[in-house]
Amino acid sequence: MRFVVILLVLLMSGFVFAQDKIEIEKRVKEEDIPESAVEDLADILEPDHKVKWYYQADGSKKVYEAKFNFNSKDFSVEFDTSGLIYNVEIEIELESLSPIFRLKLDKRLNRLFDDYNIRKIQIEYLGEEDDLFEIISEDEIDDELNVYYEIEVNAKSSKKRALYELIFNDKAKLISKRKIKLKSTDILDY
């Protein structure tokens, strides 16, 4: 009996000391989004255009994120909790980057890792509200916008393989590097 109690206490301990995940993302209804964010997007997109809304919390950063496809591009637009546009992200292919940028990026990645494989690239635009909306409506990129590249790589360094999220600026300078914590696959394996 004592063994059963000890086993149960041991098993339940995980609920109390569970580790928090860095980025939390939840699907939310349009009614729960600040009105200005929904209206600003509705001015650009058709009224019945399919938009999926999410609430995202990453450390102290809390945003609402709209995901949609428009003009054959996958957009992800973040709004702050008051409804002001924060950034515009577009998923792109490696081939769409300029050859010079690719060369610089390749050089940086080779310096960082022994071996790497790019899994996903997102281009992120930050700047004035009007300039950000024009990316969606006019497909126009204003020179004033700050451009960043969010790159997800499966890479090996010091004989250890991991998944990383890297952020580069438009000069291919590394701004941030963080390891992505992989979820366990026990339910798929056993």
Added chain:
Amino acid sequence: MRFFTSLILIFLLSINTNAQHLTAGFLPNLTLSYKVSDHYKFVHKLESRFPSYNDRDEKFDFNFERFDIQNYAERKLGLFSKLSLGYQLRFRTENRYAHRTIQQLSWSTGFNTYRIGHRVRSDQTFSEDRKPEVRFRYRVGFQIPLQGQQLDPKEYYLSLSDELVWSYRSPNADLENRINAKVGFYMNDKNKIESGIEWRAEEFFLDGIKHQVWFTFSWYKSL
């Protein structure tokens, strides 16, 4: 959730009307895992089977059939692939038991939203009262978040899988198909609870297909 419940009911009714030989019951299990290094992990799975209904007697009777203890040593091959070697000890009624050796290769894809897991497994079973049995199995499983694009703590997910099992025990070979549909609750990465239905259709190569429907309750715990 209502959609999922309706789906289970329709599924059960369709099995019941078409089945020739149907056994139904409960299949609770607990999977406990812990890392011993960056590359190695140990996994223990405890599972019991309680057949409680069959269509010949048409009687509900909660019976204990067997209790399995599975132990695996797992080696990480890449970021998304693993190789496991395992041993299972099965206790059956009337003090009978069986030994099973297991070899498994698993890998997963689709990291960002839903996940797909592939599992290739072979096992060999030995017991005193039956001839040895060898099996080759392939399972494909899907884990789909129900509350967003990615699975976060305290969210529900849908777990679907299909497994084909080819077996040989002298003098017969057999083919079995196992379909699982479960709803899971992801408390955090160390605690997951699942409940749902497993439908097994077996003896494809023999006279008349037999059906088994198991109500499963699973707890995946990592230390």
